[in-house]
Amino acid sequence: MGVIIGPRVIDAGLSLHLAWLSPVPVAAGYPSPAQDYFDGRIDLNAHLIKDITSTFVVRVTGDSMERAGISDGDELIVNRALEPRDGSVVVAVLDGELTIKRLRITPGGVVLQAENPKYPDIRVSALSELTIWGVATRCLHHV
Amino acid sequence: MKPAIMRQMPEIAHVDVNCFYASAERVFDPSLEGKPLIVLSNNDGCAVTRSPEAKALGIQTGDPWFKLAPRAREWGLIAKSSNYELYGDISARVMELLGRYSAWLEVYSIDEAFLGVKGSPEHLLDLGRTIKAVVARNVGVPVCVGIARTKTLAKLANKWAKHNPAFGGVCRWDSVPPDQQEALMARLPVIEIWGVATRITKRLNAMGIQSILDLKRADPVRIRERFSVVMMRTVLELQGTPCIPMEEARIGRDQLIFSRSFSTPITTAQDVRQVLSVYAQMASGRLAKHNLQAKLLTAFAGTSHFNARQAAFPSVCVPLPMPTADPVILTKAAHALLPAIVEGTRYARAGIMVTDLRPSGNQKPLELFENPHEERHIGPLLEDITRRYGRGSIGLGHAGIRGGPDWTMKRGMRSPRYTTHWEELPLVKAA
Numbered sequence: 001m002g003v004i005i006g007p008r009v010i011d012a013g014l015s016l017h018l019a020w021l022s023p024v025p026v027a028a029g030y031p032s033p034a035q036d037y038f039d040g041r042i043d044l045n046a047h048l049i050k051d052i053t054s055t056f057v058v059r060v061t062g063d064s065m066e067r068a069g070i071s072d073g074d075e076l077i078v079n080r081a082l083e084p085r086d087g088s089v090v091v092a093v094l095d096g097e098l099t100i101k102r103l104r105i106t107p108g109g110v111v112l113q114a115e116n117p118k119y120p121d122i123r124v125s126a127l128s129e130l131t132i133w134g135v136a137t138r139c140l141h142h143v
Numbered sequence: 144m145k146p147a148i149m150r151q152m153p154e155i156a157h158v159d160v161n162c163f164y165a166s167a168e169r170v171f172d173p174s175l176e177g178k179p180l181i182v183l184s185n186n187d188g189c190a191v192t193r194s195p196e197a198k199a200l201g202i203q204t205g206d207p208w209f210k211l212a213p214r215a216r217e218w219g220l221i222a223k224s225s226n227y228e229l230y231g232d233i234s235a236r237v238m239e240l241l242g243r244y245s246a247w248l249e250v251y252s253i254d255e256a257f258l259g260v261k262g263s264p265e266h267l268l269d270l271g272r273t274i275k276a277v278v279a280r281n282v283g284v285p286v287c288v289g290i291a292r293t294k295t296l297a298k299l300a301n302k303w304a305k306h307n308p309a310f311g312g313v314c315r316w317d318s319v320p321p322d323q324q325e326a327l328m329a330r331l332p333v334i335e336i337w338g339v340a341t342r343i344t345k346r347l348n349a350m351g352i353q354s355i356l357d358l359k360r361a362d363p364v365r366i367r368e369r370f371s372v373v374m375m376r377t378v379l380e381l382q383g384t385p386c387i388p389m390e391e392a393r394i395g396r397d398q399l400i401f402s403r404s405f406s407t408p409i410t411t412a413q414d415v416r417q418v419l420s421v422y423a424q425m426a427s428g429r430l431a432k433h434n435l436q437a438k439l440l441t442a443f444a445g446t447s448h449f450n451a452r453q454a455a456f457p458s459v460c461v462p463l464p465m466p467t468a469d470p471v472i473l474t475k476a477a478h479a480l481l482p483a484i485v486e487g488t489r490y491a492r493a494g495i496m497v498t499d500l501r502p503s504g505n506q507k508p509l510e511l512f513e514n515p516h517e518e519r520h521i522g523p524l525l526e527d528i529t530r531r532y533g534r535g536s537i538g539l540g541h542a543g544i545r546g547g548p549d550w551t552m553k554r555g556m557r558s559p560r561y562t563t564h565w566e567e568l569p570l571v572k573a574a
Contacts, residue, residue, distance in 0.1 A: 051281065052236070052239065053236040053237075053239050053240045053281045053282060054236075054280070054281035054282065056561075056562065056569070057562075057565075057568055058568055058569045058570070058571045059568040059569070059570050059571070060570075060571055060573050061570050061571070061572055061573065061574075062572055062573035062574040063573060063574075064573040064574050065573045070573065072573070075568065076571065080280060080281055080282070080283060081280055081281045091571050093173045094572075096172075096173050096174030096176065097173070097174065097572050098171075098173065098569060098570070098571040098572065099571060099572045099573075099574070100571045100572065100573050114573075114574075119574065131173070133173075133283075
């Protein structure tokens, strides 16, 4: 039942642009000048996903991140492989639930902030006390 | 041989996900962490995966759900229906990640793989720990790693790493002192070794071979005479001689089976006909995807084992006129079972199997025997439409009947298909 995947390109971030079909009709014997410049349509996966193994799309419920431009019903692209830093928008596990917060790492301690004054901060003494599920990289905001 | 060269001998890492289905469920539902969790087989039949907490309750693989359900609340036991789309995606992520650590990756099953690795003992242990940490970080599931000179020992090392927390989930066989290796092998019965089935165990026991250590010390030639060359390889592998090579894709010599149990038994030939049509077309799509053709099709149906009064297990084996992946021919062949179907009998399962698979197109049949449907690429077309618009969106003949055929699977406790359906994305709370 084994399936072997032979020698392969190791760097998953590398994508090759090979020959694409021309988007413009080409009259025989008279090549379109645009043809040489067509390199494929914009590929959202290529631009929004750095590592396919660690990237997930999640949906937001609630209004606690409004000030960061993240609204109820928006989708977020979350990369689990990124190191959470001061200022990162993170998905943290709080009481067994995936929760979205702004991470603040200060000399005085670590804070999970809402971006809405209605919601209180959550303070811990060290990052290790938190379970950070992933770091949000993009918000797909419904306009 | 110089020690420096000795250290560079290739080894094999065996990586597998702990309690795979349960771990995949926990990635998106952290509230399941630390709770007894089981994942049920098709049709919510029985437990197929148990979290460590469920194992601690004494639940065994194969325990039927109808027996566990009455006590689930009292135990705090959570059951999930199989979510194959989720498990398939999580598996693909793990395998892709593993492929970054070795040019040679053999995906052995949905949750385990062998990797060819090379380096000093320290380097190999580091690599194992890195793999474990990166899979946990990127994908969110726990793995254990066993590293050894042979596949059989790598599997054993992995098992050891799982059961002995002192290893931290990574065990390299040759880094463990020989007296500890022997103590482990003396403690474990032969059934625990990869490739040793229950039936063979009885015969080994009769020869006085009880433990893995007994088997390792057995005479390989005698084992080959009594059993087979396969068993001899296991002995040699236990002794540290690699005999089971990294496999080339074996799917070509394998078989494809499509078979399910029904949520409600079906009782008419018309229903059986519909089921067989669906599976024949699924088989056609799968064959086309792997550029394979089948030469033999088996269709079967069966009553429930709990239904002794009506016991019936009809099956037919249909040699196909030529190697084919054509959905029309496969569907017709599957319908050969229909005369054996007795109206009113309660069939609990049905399915088809295609065997004698071969790569398509390397032997062109005579034009006279060339199949008219294949020319039109109906199989790939059906598969393409199914992929785009979902299962059941198109089908040939009886498989095309829409409107919820009532033999489809019961999956009442399935979690969302978090990573494959836009409507079922995991929810994150902004509160």
